Amino acid sequence: SQxxxxxxxxxxxxxxxxxxxxxxxxxxxPAYLQWYRQDPGRGPVFLLLxxxxxxxxxxxxxxxxxxxxxxxxxxxxxxxxxxxxxxxLCALDMYGASGGSYIPTFGRGTSLIVHP
Amino acid sequence: SQTIHQWPATLVQPxxxxxxxxxxxxxxxxxxxxWYRQAAxxxxxxLFYSVGIGQxxxxxxxxxxxxxxxxxxxxxxxxxxxxxxxxxxxxxxxITDNQPQHFGDGTRLSIL
Numbered sequence: 182s183q184x185x186x187x188x189x190x191x192x193x194x195x196x197x198x199x200x201x202x203x204x205x206x207x208x209x210x211p212a213y214l215q216w217y218r219q220d221p222g223r224g225p226v227f228l229l230l231x232x233x234x235x236x237x238x239x240x241x242x243x244x245x246x247x248x249x250x251x252x253x254x255x256x257x258x259x260x261x262x263x264x265x266x267x268x269x270l271c272a273l274d275m276y277g278a279s280g281g282s283y284i285p286t287f288g289r290g291t292s293l294i295v296h297p
Numbered sequence: 298s299q300t301i302h303q304w305p306a307t308l309v310q311p312x313x314x315x316x317x318x319x320x321x322x323x324x325x326x327x328x329x330x331x332w333y334r335q336a337a338x339x340x341x342x343x344l345f346y347s348v349g350i351g352q353x354x355x356x357x358x359x360x361x362x363x364x365x366x367x368x369x370x371x372x373x374x375x376x377x378x379x380x381x382x383x384x385x386x387x388x389x390x391x392i393t394d395n396q397p398q399h400f401g402d403g404t405r406l407s408i409l
Contacts, residue, residue, distance in 0.1 A: 185340075212395060213395055215397060215398075222385075222403070222405070223402055223403065224387050224389070224400030224401055224402050224403050225341070225387075225398075225400050226400070227397035227398065227399065230396075230397055270340070270341070272398075274394075274395060283394045283395055284331075284343055284346060284356070284394075285343075285398060286343070287340050287341040288340055289338075289339060289340035290340065
């Protein structure tokens with residue numbers, strides 16, 4: 182079955198630097214991959230979606246890459262700020278076990294801590 | 298704009314008691330609806346999803362059930378709670394498959 186791997190260790194960086202988070206997956210390449218931000222005690226918030234035929238997607242200080250050969254997505258935050266501190270989740274589609282729909286499956290997330 | 302409401306925010310229940318968590322969505326029609334559970338230090342586990350009224354799909358066998366009595370209402374229930382049902386329960390909606398999901402603020406459920 183498809184597995185999603187995100188670094189379980191927190192990423193600590195200094196304010197102003199670029200944060201890079203990794204999402205690796207096994208088996209088949211999904212049609213799309215998504216990144217979410219989750220703050221403690223809150224629901225995840227959607228950030229970016231990238232499709233399999235897209236190599237890179239940008240939104241303000243965020244950039245996502247998708248390498249189907251390496252089976253990997255990288256999530257970058259440039260000019261990081263303490264307010265960017267949160268857990269970042271990647272999700273990819275899997276065909277539902279009991280139904281005819283594609284269901285996002287989430288990784289466990291990586292905690293990012295930006296120090297002032 | 299679309300909004301999603303989930304309540305209650307926190308709930309403490311004894312083992313063996315029933316459960317009903319409600320989620321409603323506003324500002325959209327015929328959304329896909331989802332229930333997730335997030336245990337401490339673990340990822341989001343999909344419990345149920347629904348693509349329409351009365352249509353429920355379960356991804357994992359469990360002590361819980363879900364219902365969708367109205368287009369924008371999704372209910373998570375249990376007849377008898379177990380200690381293992383503790384966790385952070387999240388409801389989400391999306392326009393359709395392969396689209397971003399929008400989450401509620403979750404319910405923190407503690408079983409005593």
